[in-house]
Amino acid sequence: MTSSYSHDVLVIGSGAAGLTLALRLADKARIAVICKGELNQGSTYYAQGGIAAVLDEQDTVDDHVTDTLAAGADLCHGDTVRFTVANSRESIEWLVSQGVEFSRYPNEDGFHLTREGGHSHRRIIHAADATGRAVSEALTNQALQQSNIEVFQRHVAVDLVVRQGRCVGAYVYDRESEHVRLFRAKFVVLASGGASKAYLYTSNPDGASGDGIAMAWRAGCRVANMEFNQFHPTCLYHPKAKSFLITEAIRGEGGKLLLPNGQRFMHRYDERGELAPRDIVARAIDHEMKRLGSDCVYLDISHRSPDFILHHFPTVKARCLELGIDITREPIPVVPAAHYTCGGVMVDHSGQTDVGNLFAIGETSFTGLHGANRMASNSLLECIVFGRSAADAIGQRLAEPMADIAIADWDESQVTDSDEDVVISHNWDELRRFMWDYVGIVRTNKRLQRALHRVELLQQEIREYYSNYKVSNDLIELRNLAMVSELIIRSAMERRESRGLHYTLDYPETLAEARDTILEPRRKA
Structure with a gap:
């Protein structure tokens, strides 16, 4: 081999x-x-x-x-x-x-x-x-x-x-x-x-x-x-609809966002209504859901003809129909979800x-x-x-020779198979939940501090686990997710303003000067 x-x-x-x-x-x-x-x-x-x-x-x-x-x-x-x-x-x-x-x-x-x-x-x-x-x-x-x-x-x-x-x-x-x-x-x-x-x-x-x-x-x-972190405003809300996105093009073609009572609301947040940038739409939906205690809002394209909907949105129509939702006749239940880094x-x-x-x-x-x-x-x-x-x-650089450097094969002689994979699944669930609750669409200093404390404890556990057991796909992903989550949290703590996708109740204003948040790792010797 x-x-x-x-x-x-x-x-x-x-x-x-x-x-x-x-x-x-x-x-x-x-x-x-x-x-x-x-x-x-x-x-x-x-x-x-x-x-x-x-x-x-x-x-x-x-x-x-x-x-x-x-x-x-x-x-x-x-x-x-x-x-x-x-x-x-x-x-x-x-x-x-x-x-x-x-x-x-x-x-x-x-x-x-x-x-x-x-x-x-x-x-x-x-x-x-x-x-x-x-x-x-x-x-x-x-x-x-x-x-x-x-x-x-x-x-x-x-x-x-x-x-x-x-x-x-x-x-x-x-x-x-x-x-x-x-x-x-x-x-x-x-x-x-x-x-x-x-x-x-x-x-x-x-x-x-x-x-x-x-x-x-x-x-x-x-x-x-x-x-x-960009939260897409409209993901399908359904217990069997894992990770199904409702394309923004539906709003581009006249789709209307509605409250559970059928009222439109985006005009109260931005004059562009449903065509406002994603951060504005996602925050508006998040605010309305929390204000009303609602599980979702609704996206309605049913005023367009069935032929138009079938021609432009066949994938969305078919998936929703599988779940008992006919988008030519009724609105689509939607929620924001993490979408893009x-x-x-x-x-x-x-x-x-x-x-x-x-x-x-x-x-x-x-x-x-x-x-x-x-x-x-x-x-x-x-x-x-x-x-x-x-x-x-x-x-332009392919002619450069391969580096003539000795590299050791991966050494797994000091580790064993894990009999405690429940540690991975538990940490995985905890990480994703506190990231959603504390580092989501709306943030505060207190929430970020809590998230940082928890991610540091998790990484300590993960490092110990990684050192003692053979790697697996789930362990590799958990290790990386914890690392990236810390980077997200630390970056959010550095930005003391609200701008674009980063909205914090402690610093609701936007500073006059726009600066990137740059994190630099400690260099290896």
């Missing part, structure tokens, strides 16, 4: 960002792509809305930039926003060349564009209400045809290997054999998504446990703006981190694009743009 592997590029994650990079390099490098489960189980696959891009003649790069800056509450990096938006059309054209079939206007040549919260134009290109699935399937099909791309399914990265200031590989847990192997590489790319699984309620699939962010932090990378590992426009030869792209990274609140459908765009730019940067 092989104990180690060697490639030019190791990509940790198989979503839009990771596969974009792999495909851009497939003709010139030997690439390993590892994913926790099957290839199509990441967040990309479940993205419904679409991809924001300047494609319409009435739209401009300047308008898209302006909208993004406004949604980001003055915290976006202007140069990054312009870099991303300026590359939006080319990125969409590349996706089309890879076989992504976007929705078109009936009987017309052009692509159908919709509008979402915060956008001043129709600029969301989509594949009905399953854009992520269309992108994921197309890129996966392309990747599987490339002889230079080797895919390792059901593999989980444990930690990065850093020697002499640069990343030279990673230790990876094989869920089938239950052994850890060394993956050596000239370049390592973190494309493992965000950390919304830190919260009790989330729209994300099970793998969103902040692995890339935690590994990069342990390897010596700075992280930024981890306090900005706006902060992450600090990178430049090529995805390069603080550690040599280590790149981070997609939701794992902090590029400065999203600021204090990600504007709808900018995330998949960021994945494609930075997947391409990181691939180009790596491509």
Whole structure:
């Protein structure tokens, strides 16, 4: 049985960002792509809305930039926003060349564009209400045809290997054999998504446990703006509807948010009503639910024709119908849920981190694009743009030799199989619940202090457990989630104002000067 592997590029994650990079390099490098489960189980696959891009003649790069800056509450990096938006059309054209079939206007040549919260134009290109699935399937099909791309399914990265200031590989847990192997590489790319699984309620699939962010932090990378967790305003509220998102495009096409008594309420919070940015909508729903003691609010699109709903929202219609909800006749019960990690590992426009030869792209990274609140459908765009730019940067350096450094195989001779896995499940539940209660949509100093105290105790237990027992998928994820949760809590404590997604009752005002929250780990000798 092989104990180690060697490639030019190791990509940790198989979503839009990771596969974009792999495909851009497939003709010139030997690439390993590892994913926790099957290839199509990441967040990309479940993205419904679409991809924001300047494609319409009435739209401009300047308008898209302006909208993004406004949604980001003055915290976006202007140069990054312009870099991303300026590359939006080319990125969409590349996706089309890879076989992504976007929705078109009936009987017309052009692509159908919709509008979402915060956008001043129709600029969301989509594949009905399953854009992520269309992108994921197309890129996966392309990747599987490339002889230079080797895919390792059901593999989980444990930690990065850093020697002499640069990343030279990673230790990876094989869920089938239950052994850890060394993956050596000239370049390592973190494309493992965000950390919304830190919260009790989330729209994300099970793998969103902040692995890339935690590994990069342990390897010596700075992280930024981890306090900005986007809560999607509308996830389906139903006991059997685990993590099912109700796309923002429903509000873009006239969907109305209603109280249990049928009254609209968003106009009391923002003149844009249902099309206000997500942070405003999520806080409004959270406030109304707490004010009324209600379990949910409702989203109603039933005033549109059944044919319109079936054509534009087939996935939402079908899923709701499975649960006995006919969205052509009745409103959808919805609640906010953790959805997107706006902060992450600090990178430049090529995805390069603080550690040599280590790149981070997609939701794992902090590029400065999203600021204090990600504007709808900018995330998949960021994945494609930075997947391409990181691939180009790596491509220019592929001739560099592999580091001639001795790296020991993973040593599990001093650990045993655990007979106390209840510790993992208990800590997991406790972590996600106090993060939801204390570090959620509305925060206070007292809540954050309580959360910090609890996460420090949990990490102490986890470190002891990790030292004595063999690793498992659940233990790896718990260790990473606890680490990322601490980063979120500490970042939230540093920001003494309310801005965008970070709202605190102790500092309700927004400061005049917008600054990033940057945390820096202690450097390893």
